[in-house]
Amino acid sequence: MLTMLVGEGANFAAYAYAPATLVTPLGALSIIFSAVLAHFILDESLHMFGVVGCVLCLVGSVTIVLHAPLEKDFESVMQVWHLATEPGFIIYTVVVLVLVLFLIFWCVPRYGQTHMVVYIGICSLMGSLTVMGVKAVGLALKLSFSGSNQFIYVVTWFFTILVIVFCVMQLIYLNKALDTFNTAVVSPVYYVMFTTLTIVASIIMFKEWDSQNASQIMTELCGFVTILCGTLLLHKTKDMGGSPNSSSPFHPSNRDQGA
Structure with a gap:
């Protein structure tokens, strides 16, 4: 568990130095x-x-x-705030929040126990916004440690609160998904949805592919x-790496019965 905490800390720091589409x-x-x-x-x-x-x-x-x-050079967390308040990302954020509210208040009571996509959809949608907040907080910490205090800005604390609230919400609904459905199915589906939506959010907000052909x-x-x-x-x-299936005709007990 200690190594997991260290790993998550390193993952958090990575967003301050590399684009989300890479991390x-x-x-x-x-x-x-x-x-x-x-x-x-x-x-x-x-x-x-x-x-x-x-x-x-x-x-x-x-x-x-x-x-x-390539990662863009930021000199202040206010630059991230300006990117987050551009029309494209505002539209994406509104769409995500509307979908999350729809899933929580309408879909969860009706389909939460039978459709895995409901819980995972909530986690993935909120996760895409969380990563954008994590990137802003990570950048603020990096710049603050280098001598330029970013915690004098209100937006830094706004991103910090957003990350905490959204992380708690993700944990709640991810735990519900794991309690209700098979972990072997939840894990890959969540990874696919979360990663896809995070890349989409990062492209809209940071326009990381503008410099690429x-x-x-x-x-x-x-x-x-x-x-x-x-x-x-x-x-x-x-x-598939477990013991052979006892129903197989090549299983020793079945061969003995056949003899």
């Missing part, structure tokens, strides 16, 4: 390390499909890193799709 998809690397460590420490068999899934995640991650957009953008998208394929393959085949 968020690279979260799939944790899946690779989890699978490999589980193989050696917990004696969980890493079968052929698991190895292929890890390789796909690794290839996709390297592709994104090599073609990621069509070839670089398509290569990044291909890397992202490769990571998604690897993640889904790992989760869909995670139980």
Whole structure:
């Protein structure tokens, strides 16, 4: 748990130094390390499909890193605030908040226990705004440590409160999803939705692809799709490394009965 806290702290810091379109998809690397460590420490068999899934995640991650957009230089958190108050991102924010309220007050009472997308949709939509707030807070901390205090601005505290409130809301509905549905299904679907919406929000707010050509953008998208394929393959085949199915005709007990 301590290493998880350290890892989340490092992930938080990464948003201050790199674009969200690079940091968020690279979260799939944790899946690779989890699978490999589980193989050696917990004696969980890493079968052929698991190895292929890890390789796909690794290839996709390297592709994104090599073609990621450059991070913009910010001298003040007020610059982030100006980007957040541009018409494009305001429209995105309003749409997200309306959808979240609709899901919470109308869909959850009716479909929350039967449709996994309701809870995951709330977490993913709020998560895309949370990451934008995390990037602003991380930037404020980086600039403050370098000698330019950013906590004199009201917007810095606004972003901080937004991150705290949205993180708590995400935890509440993610826990509901995990309590109601299979974790093996919730995890990959949440990763896909959260990452996709975060990239969309980052593109709208920070316009990170403005400096890239069509070839670089398509290569990044291909890397992202490769990571998604690897993640889904790992989760869909995670139980294939267990003991043979007793219903199989090649199972020892069945062979004995046949004899």
